[in-house]
Amino acid sequence: MAQAKIAPYGSWKSPITADLIVAGTIGLGQIVLDGADTYWIEGRPAEAGRNVVVRHTPDGTIADVTPSPFNARTRVHEYGGGAFTVKEGTIYFANFADQRLYEQTPDAEPQPLTPAANWRYADATIDGQRQRLICVREDHTEESHEPVNALVSINLNDGEDIQVLASGSDFYASPRLSPDGSQLAWLSWNHPLMPWDGTQLWVAPIQTDGTLGQAECVAGGVDESIFQPEWSPDGMLYFVSDRTGWWNLYRWQGGREGVEPLWEMAAEFGLPQWVFGMTTYGIESADRLICTYTQAGNWQLASIDLKTKELEVIQTPYTSISSLQVANGRAVFIGGSATEPTAVVQIELATRQITVLQRSTELELDPGYLSTPQAIAFPTANNLTAYAFFYPPQNQDYQALTSEKPPLIVKSHGGPTASTSSTFNLRIQYWTSRGFAVLDVNYGGSTGYGRDYRQRLLEQWGIVDVDDCANGAKYLAQQGLVDNERLAIAGGSAGGYTTLCALTFRNVFKAGASYYGVSDLEALAKDTHKFESRYLDGLIGPYPERQDLYQARSPIHFTHQLACPVIFFQGLEDKVVPPNQAEMMVAALKAKGLPVAYVTYEEEQHGFRRAENIKRTLEAELYFYSRIFGFELAEPVEPVAIENMVRG
Numbered sequence: 001m002a003q004a005k006i007a008p009y010g011s012w013k014s015p016i017t018a019d020l021i022v023a024g025t026i027g028l029g030q031i032v033l034d035g036a037d038t039y040w041i042e043g044r045p046a047e048a049g050r051n052v053v054v055r056h057t058p059d060g061t062i063a064d065v066t067p068s069p070f071n072a073r074t075r076v077h078e079y080g081g082g083a084f085t086v087k088e089g090t091i092y093f094a095n096f097a098d099q100r101l102y103e104q105t106p107d108a109e110p111q112p113l114t115p116a117a118n119w120r121y122a123d124a125t126i127d128g129q130r131q132r133l134i135c136v137r138e139d140h141t142e143e144s145h146e147p148v149n150a151l152v153s154i155n156l157n158d159g160e161d162i163q164v165l166a167s168g169s170d171f172y173a174s175p176r177l178s179p180d181g182s183q184l185a186w187l188s189w190n191h192p193l194m195p196w197d198g199t200q201l202w203v204a205p206i207q208t209d210g211t212l213g214q215a216e217c218v219a220g221g222v223d224e225s226i227f228q229p230e231w232s233p234d235g236m237l238y239f240v241s242d243r244t245g246w247w248n249l250y251r252w253q254g255g256r257e258g259v260e261p262l263w264e265m266a267a268e269f270g271l272p273q274w275v276f277g278m279t280t281y282g283i284e285s286a287d288r289l290i291c292t293y294t295q296a297g298n299w300q301l302a303s304i305d306l307k308t309k310e311l312e313v314i315q316t317p318y319t320s321i322s323s324l325q326v327a328n329g330r331a332v333f334i335g336g337s338a339t340e341p342t343a344v345v346q347i348e349l350a351t352r353q354i355t356v357l358q359r360s361t362e363l364e365l366d367p368g369y370l371s372t373p374q375a376i377a378f379p380t381a382n383n384l385t386a387y388a389f390f391y392p393p394q395n396q397d398y399q400a401l402t403s404e405k406p407p408l409i410v411k412s413h414g415g416p417t418a419s420t421s422s423t424f425n426l427r428i429q430y431w432t433s434r435g436f437a438v439l440d441v442n443y444g445g446s447t448g449y450g451r452d453y454r455q456r457l458l459e460q461w462g463i464v465d466v467d468d469c470a471n472g473a474k475y476l477a478q479q480g481l482v483d484n485e486r487l488a489i490a491g492g493s494a495g496g497y498t499t500l501c502a503l504t505f506r507n508v509f510k511a512g513a514s515y516y517g518v519s520d521l522e523a524l525a526k527d528t529h530k531f532e533s534r535y536l537d538g539l540i541g542p543y544p545e546r547q548d549l550y551q552a553r554s555p556i557h558f559t560h561q562l563a564c565p566v567i568f569f570q571g572l573e574d575k576v577v578p579p580n581q582a583e584m585m586v587a588a589l590k591a592k593g594l595p596v597a598y599v600t601y602e603e604e605q606h607g608f609r610r611a612e613n614i615k616r617t618l619e620a621e622l623y624f625y626s627r628i629f630g631f632e633l634a635e636p637v638e639p640v641a642i643e644n645m646v647r648g
Contacts, residue, residue, distance in 0.1 A: 004399045009406040009435035009483075010626060012398040013634035015369055016433045018618040021426045022046065022611035025361040028334050028342055030277045033327045034086040038357060039065070040323075040334075040344050041072060041083065049609020053084055053091060056344075056357050070110055071096035074122040074276075076138045076149075077171075077531040078576055078606065081275025082123035085133075092133060094121050101133070101154065113159040117141070121154075123173055123276040129181040130210050131156045134165065136172050136276070138530075147530050151175050151186055153210060165212050166202075171195070171531070173276060178231045182206060185218075185229045185237055192534035192542075195273040196417055196447065196454065198222040201229055201239055203252075218252050219243075219259055225451075227270035228279055232306070234286040238262070240270040245451045247271075249281065249291065249304070263304055263311045267293040271322075272417045272447050282326025284349065290314075290331045292321040294448045297375055297387065297421055301331070303349070314352065318345070320423035332357070336423035338373050361426070368396030371432035373422045373440070378475040380444070384456075386468040387449065389422050390476065391431075391438040400435065407629055408482035410469050410509070411440045412491035412498040416457060416539070419446045430618060434634070436625075437482050443468035443498070461539035462505075462521075462553035465498045470508040485510060486629050490621070492516055493577060493606065497555075500585065504555040504562045511628045512566045513621050516577045516606060519585040520557075521550040529575055559588040565595035567624040567640070569617050571604030595645045597624055 027043030029051070038056040043049060051073040053065040066072050074080045074094035084093035091104045092113065099120045102110035113133075114121065124135035132153045139148040151172050155161035166172065169188035173195070176185045184206055189199040204215035219241055220226040227240040227247060237252040247270030249262040269291055271278050281291035289304045299321040301314040318335035320342070325332050329349050336342035344358040371394040380386040393406045400406070409431055413420045420440045428438050442448065444464040445457025456464050469489060477484040488511040491499040496517015503512045518524050525536050525543040541549050551557055566589060570582040582598065589596035599620050601613045608614050619637035626633050627642060 002397075004397060006401060007398050007435075008631045009393060009400045009404060010629060010631040011634055012393075012395045012433065012435040014395060014430070014433035015365065016426060016430050018430070018615040018637075020363065021430060021618065022614045024363045025341075025426060028344055028358065028360050029323065030081065030083065031323045031325045031332050031334065031344065032084065032086045033325045033330075033332060034089065036328070037086075037089075038332055038344070038346070039084070039086050039091070040358070042358075043609065045609060045611035045614055048603075048611075051083065051096070053093060054358070062358060065091060065104065066093065067109065069097070070102070074120055075099055076120045076122035076136055076276065078529045079275045079531070080122065082136075082277030085124045085126060087126045087128065092124055092126075101135075101159070103156070113156070114154060114162070115160055118143075123175065125175050125177055127153065127177055127181065132210070134175045134177065134184065136175070137162075146533070149530075151184075163210065166204075166215070173199075173273060174229055176229050176231060178235055178237075179233055180235065184212060185231070187220075187226055187229065192537035193222060194417070194532075194535055194538065195227075196225050197538060198224055199226045201226045201252075203237065219250070225270070227273065228281065230281070230283055232283045232286055232289075236286075238281070238283065238289065240280065242270065242451045247451075249289070262289070262306075262309055265293075265311075266450065267295045268448050268450070269293045272415065274415070274418065278322070279324050280322075282324055282331065284326045284329070284331075288349075290324065290326045290349065292324050292333070297389070297419070297442065297448055299421075301333075301347070314347070316345075316347070316354065320421045336360075336421075338422045338424060339367070339370070341424045341426070363426075365429075366396070368394075369433045370394060370424075370429055371438075375422065376475075378472055380471040381464070381467040384444070386441070386443055386472065387446075388439050388441040388472050389420065390481075391428055391440070392481070393432050393435045393437055395433045395435065398435065405480070405483040406435055406437045407486035407488065407625070408437045408439060408473060408476060410473050410487070410489040410502075411438060412443065412465065412469050412489060412495035412502070413441070413446070414491070414493035414495045415447075416443075416445050416461060416465055416494040416498065417447055417454060418494075419448045427618065434622070437476070439472050439476060441469050441472050458538055459541055461494075461536075462497065462501045466501045466506060469498060469502050470506045473508055488512060488625060488629075490515070494518070496577070497521075500555040500566075501553065503564060503566060504558050507563075510564050511625060512564065513569070513624070514566060514582065514585070515569045515617075516571060516574050516582070517568075518577055519555050519581050521554045522547065523581060523584075524577065525550060527578055527580075532576070556584050556588060559585075559592055562589065562592070562594065565624070565628050565642075565645075567597040567599070567621060567642075569599050569608075569620070570601070571606065571608060572600055572602050573604060574606045576606040590643050593644050595628065595642050597640045597642045599640065 029041035200220040490513035492515030
């Protein structure tokens with residue numbers, strides 16, 4: 001091996017280029033099993049972010065099902081999910097352009113099922129006995145009012161025949177039909193709760209005319225979050241509840257026996273329902289359930305005997321497991337690890353044989369260019385502990401002078417009730433292979449560490465998350481692992497808000513990158529979509545009653561405290577965090593004379609899906625840091641206009 005070159009951190013030439021990332025990767029989403037066939041969603045940056053339903057058959061054939069220009073993506077709750085389902089080879093999916101449901105029989109073009117209207121659909125299940133779909137509908141007909149959500153049935157022989165089955169709650173999810181078709185289970189919740197705060201699980205009989213009888217609330221409430229109801233073949237209803245402080249598995253047998261725990265442990269078997277169709281378990285038979293759970297940021301696969309209620313861990317090489325589906329002796333999921341990019345994975349339950357059906361990337365990179373994440377715990381405010389994954393710089397071709405320490409990028413994830421994991425991430429490796437260290441923080445409020453950890457953020461958004469990101473950076477600097485004078489923070493959406501707060505209210509970071517981040521909480525409270533329109537009640541306080549808190553925690557009002565450069569990235573069609581949030585901040589920084597850059601994209605919403613925009617964003621952020629932190633780029637990239645940047 002050639003001797004490593006001596007070069008400053010940040011200036012290392014890396015084989016992990018932006019072109020490589022966008023050309024060589026796809027997003028993998030929702031999995032559906034139909035007999036021996038497996039279907040999943042592929043998000044393709046190279047096709048302008050189009051979501052394609054793909055089918056895998058037992059002979060190993062993989063083929064696109066959704067023809068161009070169809071895009072299987074729903075906008076219910078804006079974040080979508082649960083965009084398609086399949087029954088005996090016939091696919092039903094929501095099309096992004098018009099939000100209608102389409103029916104696609106094998107080897108035929110999709111045909112519209114629902115009428116052209118200002119309606120959106122998600123999370124469909126098929127009621128074969130009655131020849132109908134049951135799904136969530138979001139009605140945007142009255143544009144002057146909040147959209148109306150309901151559970152509806154759609155006649156498969158006449159898509160104009162739509163019945164409202166359940167209404168009156170602000171939100172609905174997870175309609176699930178019992179095996180004999182006699183009962184329907186579903187989740188609902190109301191403002192100001194989010195689904196990870198409190199939901200209710202309902203069961204109702206289906207009457208002869210297809211409507212629902214008297215509904216019974218089986219579990220849940222304002223202080224209990226229910227996740228993923230599922231029926232077993234013997235008619236028992238399973239679900240996940242956090243009533244003990246951890247999302248654990250339970251079952252309901254009806255009648256007097258009520259609810260019983262299936263397996264209790266200090267681990268999370270559930271997820272925050274940001275999108276529809278999330279699954280962490282599947283019922284293989286009346287005797288066995290296959291599940292996945294997380295502890296300390298890592299996921300495990302397990303089998304539970306439904307007779308003895310004993311749990312057995314199934315060994316896999318994956319530390320991230322999602323979208324788990326189980327049927328006919330096999331489990332299929334999206335798996336990844338620190339060294340393996342995400343893939344659609346199948347495991348034969350009898351033999352435990354693992355087969356990769358599809359990879360998110362076919363790129364094979366020399367491990368000498370890859371940084372391995374280290375799970376760390378560090379002290380933070382109020383004598384508490386917070387968690388993160390630390391990635392040191394790694395590139396076998398380079399090393400820096402021993403007197404130099406690497407610049408650090410702290411990543412603040414979105415949500416904020418989401419989490420990060422140790423799963424292989426090319427976008428993190430993009431930085432570490434160039435000589436940056438990265439700290440990916442699971443600040444207080446993140447999921448995966450129990451309800452109490454999640455609730456650290458109640459009324460404390462903009463404080464707890466900011467403290468944890470700042471304290472993580474300071475901890476690494478104190479350990480001598482990073483350069484205290486070159487600390488940056490970057491985040492998107494809610495993570496963008498954390499980023500802007502950290503830059504404004506703490507004197508720790510020297511630069512930042514905000515991706516469609518919030519700068520004015522009042523503006524967000526007045527101008528965002530229904531799903532999150534009352535989210536801030538819990539994170540900050542009720543508005544306008546606590547207008548004082550909204551103003552006190554909005555970076556836009558405290559730009560006089562901001563003393564470092566920031567780059568902003570914004571989709572101009574973003575309905576979650578509208579562009580004016582970024583524009584107000586950019587204008588304030590310009591007026592103050594601070595270096596600031598603003599990069600916008602037409603036809604992008606909340607999150608960037610187009611290959612050319614993903615590439616531009618990565619390279620623009622790198623260019624920005626090179627100018628701010630003063631290192632030469634290994635290869636030229638398209639420059640970014642930086643206002644107030646001193647030349648030379």
